[in-house]
Amino acid sequence: MNAIPSKLSLGPVLFFWSRDDILRFYAEAADWPLNTIYLGEVVCGRRQQMRGQDWIALAADLAATGREVVLSCQALIESESDIKRVRKLVDNGELAIEANDLGAASLAREKRLPFVAGPHLNIYNADTLAVMEMLGAYRWLPPVEMSRDTLAGVLAEAHRQQLSMETEVFAWGRLPLALSSRCFTARHYNLNKDDCQFRCLEHPDGLTLSTRDRQGFLAINGTQTLSDGCQTLLPHLRDMHEIGVRRVRISPQSQGTDAVVRAFAQLLRQPEPIDTLLPTLARQAPGELVDGYWRGQAGIRPLEKQHAHS
Template sequence: MLSLSLGPILWFWSRQSVFDFYAEAAEWPVDRIHLGETVCSRRRELKLEDWLALARELAACGKEVVLSSQTLIESEADLRTLRRLCEQQEFRVEANDQSAMQLLIDQGVPFVTGPAVNIYNSATLKILAQRGLQGWNLPVELSRQTLEALLAELQEQGLVLPVEVFAWGFLPLAWSSRCFTARHYNLPKDRCEFRCLQHPDGLSLRSRESQELFRLNGVSTLSGYRYDLLRELPSMAAMGVDAVRLSPEWQGMAEVVQRFDAVRRGKQPATDPLQLVEAPPCNGYWYGQPGMASA
């Protein structure tokens, strides 16, 4: 059966909100939970020790816990944090850039990669597997067709590398050294007053015709619509996808998990008639179309 994986929280939530969220998540039918701050080094409501404590609690509830690294590494301070993450050997690490990969290779420990690591072909997987890669995420812009070809090549080469596919939520699409939330408030990044806390699901960026385009979230930019591959779960399971990633949101996450769980268990049809009245889903990438398209 497909595993359900909860991605790292991409937004900036207060310490208490994070604890509350995971207290609930511990009860959800998700198999894997990713913890850690992957977007901005200024977001320090939780420190590594806090994440580790949380990880132990969730592991005790039967969850597989993975610690995710910061996506864009810029400073020595970032590297210091990253080293501490990579040197702990209690939990597996999801490397989100080559800095993390190198540190994990130095440690000689196996690792997995997140969706922002550019894995577009099996030659890349092969060389990373030789260095400790044990699982990976499909980059969000790649299609089902590309994944099928990749999985076929892996099988030919006898490589066993479970793949996770981002299947629900706002897609993380870009990282910058500029903070777009601080820019919106005319604040310098270094004195941002942590305005992201006021926007637990980001700032909506629309065209001048009010079309939802992107979500600004600190230094990261996400899709304006939620990606949703719920109806693809049966076909993903059939093609050999190991897990689907659901990206945490402030509200309604329990229902999302329930829906995905019901569909993966075949207890509910993959196409939900209620979908029609919700915001238009975007799933174009999966079908080789523009990401924002609804296919």
């Protein structure tokens, strides 16, 4: 039987949820079959229902369950207050961080704190991986648009350079595509960014942006643009293992994350025909199941037909 990645991660919540919802979500996640939990605000510095010390305290509680816990840092640093929030996480003194900005990687190096090189660092080759490893990274995530073949080439070269970083792939969720200094949700409501009234709270999985033909195209999430479709790489787990991927990431959503985690964990624990699990996943997806980027095609391309029926 072909091997598949053996470790399962829960990525940071990309959307703006209330403090109560965040705490409730992670209280439930503490019982899920996960190896690693990432948590922290990645998208917008105005989302402060959970402040830096709150994330650190929550991380300590989750780490007490025996899992690896990583503090994820903001991806677009725009102000001194943003830098202070990153410093707060780096200064936790114990837990690793996920660096989504080179500034966070630099701060981690100063403190000799191990870090995960997040997908927003846009690492496209083994030479850049070597730099990240030199700075202290022990794991990395390829950009979400990287294809299987490109990743295979990067990992083959990394092996030749004797790099030791673990590779984690974004395997489930709306794809985080871009960040902007503009707030798209505020603009949708004809509000200024500095007076957004925190309207993102009304859209716990993002706000769908459709074409004129009413086809879901993108999702807006404050300053972030995501895919409307839901990346689903469950059918490609064996292929991932063959090229050197050992860990897969599930991105949280407001409903059904537990079912997604358990479906992936079931397959990682005991490989079985993929089609027995896909109907469950399709019911939980916030949008159409897609895997185009992995296959070297447009990211919006739906999951291949032999896997997509439900």
